[in-house]
Amino acid sequence: xxxxxxxxxxxxxxxxxxxxxxxxxxxxxxxxxxxxxxxxxxxxxxxxxxxxxxxxxxxxxxxxxxxxxxxxxxxxxxxxxxxxxxxxxxxxxxxxxxxxxxxxxxxxxxxxxxxxxxxxxxxxxxxxxxxxxxxxxxxxxxxxxxxxxxxxxxxxxxxxxxxxxxxxxxxxxxxxxxxxxxxxxxxxxxxxxxxxxxxxxxxxxxxxxxxxxxxxxxxxxxxxxxxxxxxxxxxxxx
Amino acid sequence: xxxxxxxxxxxxxxxxxxxxxxxxxxxxxxxxxxxxxxxxxxxxxxxxxxxxxxxxxxxxxxxxxxxxxxxxxxxxxxxxxxxxxxxxxxxxxxxxxxxxxxxxxxxxxxxxxxxxxxxxxxxxxxxxxxxxxxxxxxxxxxxxxxxxxxxxxxxxxxxxxxxxxxxxxxxxxxxxxxxxxxxxxxxxxxxxxxxxxxxxxxxxxxxxxxxxxxxxxxxxxxxxxxxxxxxxxxxxxxxxxxxxxxxxxxxxxxxxxxxxxxxxxxxxxxxxxxxxxxxxxxxxxxxxxxxxxxxxxxxxxxxxxxxxxxxxxxxxxxxxxxxxxxxxxxxxxxxxxxxxxxxxxxxxxxxxxxxxxxxxxxxxxxxxxxxxxxxxxxxxxxxxxxxxxxxxxxxxxxxxxxxxxxxxxxxxxxxxxxxxxxxxxxxxxxxxxxxxxxxxxxxxxxxx
Numbered sequence: 304x305x306x307x308x309x310x311x312x313x314x315x316x317x318x319x320x321x322x323x324x325x326x327x328x329x330x331x332x333x334x335x336x337x338x339x340x341x342x343x344x345x346x347x348x349x350x351x352x353x354x355x356x357x358x359x360x361x362x363x364x365x366x367x368x369x370x371x372x373x374x375x376x377x378x379x380x381x382x383x384x385x386x387x388x389x390x391x392x393x394x395x396x397x398x399x400x401x402x403x404x405x406x407x408x409x410x411x412x413x414x415x416x417x418x419x420x421x422x423x424x425x426x427x428x429x430x431x432x433x434x435x436x437x438x439x440x441x442x443x444x445x446x447x448x449x450x451x452x453x454x455x456x457x458x459x460x461x462x463x464x465x466x467x468x469x470x471x472x473x474x475x476x477x478x479x480x481x482x483x484x485x486x487x488x489x490x491x492x493x494x495x496x497x498x499x500x501x502x503x504x505x506x507x508x509x510x511x512x513x514x515x516x517x518x519x520x521x522x523x524x525x526x527x528x529x530x531x532x533x534x535x536x537x538x539x540x541x
Numbered sequence: 542x543x544x545x546x547x548x549x550x551x552x553x554x555x556x557x558x559x560x561x562x563x564x565x566x567x568x569x570x571x572x573x574x575x576x577x578x579x580x581x582x583x584x585x586x587x588x589x590x591x592x593x594x595x596x597x598x599x600x601x602x603x604x605x606x607x608x609x610x611x612x613x614x615x616x617x618x619x620x621x622x623x624x625x626x627x628x629x630x631x632x633x634x635x636x637x638x639x640x641x642x643x644x645x646x647x648x649x650x651x652x653x654x655x656x657x658x659x660x661x662x663x664x665x666x667x668x669x670x671x672x673x674x675x676x677x678x679x680x681x682x683x684x685x686x687x688x689x690x691x692x693x694x695x696x697x698x699x700x701x702x703x704x705x706x707x708x709x710x711x712x713x714x715x716x717x718x719x720x721x722x723x724x725x726x727x728x729x730x731x732x733x734x735x736x737x738x739x740x741x742x743x744x745x746x747x748x749x750x751x752x753x754x755x756x757x758x759x760x761x762x763x764x765x766x767x768x769x770x771x772x773x774x775x776x777x778x779x780x781x782x783x784x785x786x787x788x789x790x791x792x793x794x795x796x797x798x799x800x801x802x803x804x805x806x807x808x809x810x811x812x813x814x815x816x817x818x819x820x821x822x823x824x825x826x827x828x829x830x831x832x833x834x835x836x837x838x839x840x841x842x843x844x845x846x847x848x849x850x851x852x853x854x855x856x857x858x859x860x861x862x863x864x865x866x867x868x869x870x871x872x873x874x875x876x877x878x879x880x881x882x883x884x885x886x887x888x889x890x891x892x893x894x895x896x897x898x899x900x901x902x903x904x905x906x907x908x909x910x911x912x913x914x915x916x917x918x919x920x921x922x923x924x925x926x927x928x929x930x931x932x933x934x935x936x937x938x939x940x941x942x943x944x945x946x947x948x949x950x951x952x953x954x955x956x957x958x959x960x961x962x963x964x965x966x967x968x969x970x971x972x973x974x975x976x977x978x979x980x981x982x983x984x985x986x987x988x989x
Contacts, residue, residue, distance in 0.1 A: 451914060541706060541708055
């Protein structure tokens with residue numbers, strides 16, 4: 304009994320020491336690589352913050368509204384963005400290098416997956432960012448237009464516009480990542496089909512009144528004067 | 542727009558006429574009903590007051606389909622004997638040319654200026670084509686200060702109903718005066734006289750394809766004239782009565798174009814307005830007289846409803862442009878919406894709103910068009926408040942009220958500077974210093 308226990312413990316210690324001998328140098332190497340990557344990333348961010356001005360990029364961020372999208376205070380600067388991006392990219396590369404130090408099948412698969420997915424992730428991220436910007440731009444424009452024109456439920460219309468634009472962006476991004484393509488595509492077709500049907504009904508029903516107004520104006524009762532209709536000419540504003 | 546860019550019709554006429562001393566421009570779009578009267582007044586004015594000069598009347602048309610151009614070319618002076626006594630009627634050339642480019646008032650002006658420059662005109666006057674109150678004397682008042690008093694820009698000065706010209710009274714006049722320090726009472730009047738020097742300056746600028754091509758052109762011209770140091774004066778023209786027909790744009794678009802121009806020019810001329818404090822009178826030519834004015838109906842309730850709707854729906858947009866404190870006050874004001882007769886958007890709050898919008902426009906916090914359009918409910922609230930405050934006032938009292946508002950804008954200019962210089966979004970609001978009593982307002986220095 305005691306002998307059996309001793310054998311088991313001995314085997315466990317041997318296994319542990321074997322694993323330590325196999326993986327400890329890799330772990331130490333990985334930690335060293337990670338530490339170096341952190342230091343390089345930190346230094347790169349520090350240097351870029353001081354030397355990179357990027358005025359043209361600042362102008363782009365400001366004029367396109369992307370800056371305000373990322374940072375609502377509107378104070379996002381190219382320097383901060385570029386330095387931050389460099390920091391995280393160096394850290395990511397460092398992490399992958401650290402993983403590769405283990406030299407196992409799993410680590411090789413992780414690195415391969417990350418390398419093949421990275422460009423797609425970047426493109427999908429840009430698509431989502433563009434979609435978010437467009438959704439915000441169109442949403443706000445619709446909101447202001449609906450309020451000024453006295454259209455009912457302007458915020459709901461605005462939310463619907465944003466939702467549709469973001470949904471389209473998500474469909475395109477998912478397609479880029481080869482993620483659940485059919486599900487998103489089917490949902491997209493259903494949504495667009497529904498929107499077209501709703502728009503057709505709206506135009507048909509709304510058009511009836513517009514046509515009757517047109518015929519009335521043309522052959523029916525005499526038209527009211529513009530002043531009577533609007534009570535105050537636009538000239539009176541200028 | 543050089544000679545080569547002028548429409549071929551205009552080029553051939555210019556080749557025939559070769560030179561003119563005075564050019565009168567009349568922009569039009571479907572104004573057949575009224576333009577005949579304007580052309581006759583111009584013809585009579587030129588014949589009566591400037592018989593020694595070669596003159597041209599040019600109609601710059603936006604593609605009218607109601608025979609506007611035919612009316613221009615066929616208009617005749619019926620009462621020349623009465624008007625001119627024994628002065629022989631000099632030849633006044635007349636041409637009607639369609640303009641090209643972005644449809645709008647500014648594009649029409651551009652063609653008129655290009656023709657004036659090609660003809661080497663010493664002075665150019667432009668008047669609206671739908672004016673019912675125009676007389677031959679208007680041309681004397683708009684052109685003579687240019688020819689004989691060395692003025693470069695003659696702004697109109699009219700009597701208007703207290704509820705007329707609300708963009709002028711509530712936005713453009715107070716802003717222009719506070720920024721550039723000159724009291725031009727009708728900076729977007731639409732009728733004006735300009736010297737050849739200023740015409741050349743306008744044509745040299747590269748921003749004709751912006752809001753300047755539309756309703757932004759009037760404030761653009763006035764601002765450039767003041768900010769670039771041209772000599773500016775005003776001429777008293779009497780009453781301004783328009784045809785009842787509306788311009789084609791909607792209120793939001795009109796407001797966007799006018800205020801957009803004000804804000805764009807604020808950025809261009811920042812170094813000019815930063816230095817100026819207070820304001821001074823602008824010379825006024827002409828003999829002032831009282832006139833009867835068309836009454837204007839206003840629906841205050843509808844304007845307040847639009848304001849309150851904006852408050853409840855546009856918080857997301859206004860929150861980006863307005864300071865937190867201002868937003869709070871605007872929200873509190875929305876609680877007064879139920880009480881139409883007591884609704885009041887104070888001068889100080891209004892100045893703060895406009896200054897904060899101008900800063901947001903400069904920082905490009907989001908789409909500029911959306912930002913400017915979102916101002917419409919606030920503007921309607923301000924107009925409703927103005928109507929409430931001036932309901933029982935006579936014209937002179939209303940002018941005093943406008944003067945008070947302008948002084949508030951002037952006293953709050955340090956706040957505008959703080960907003961423009963601020964590195965953070967929130968700027969502390971300091972109460973404006975106590976204001977002096979408004980001066981007797983209206984006519985500035987009298988000349989002529």
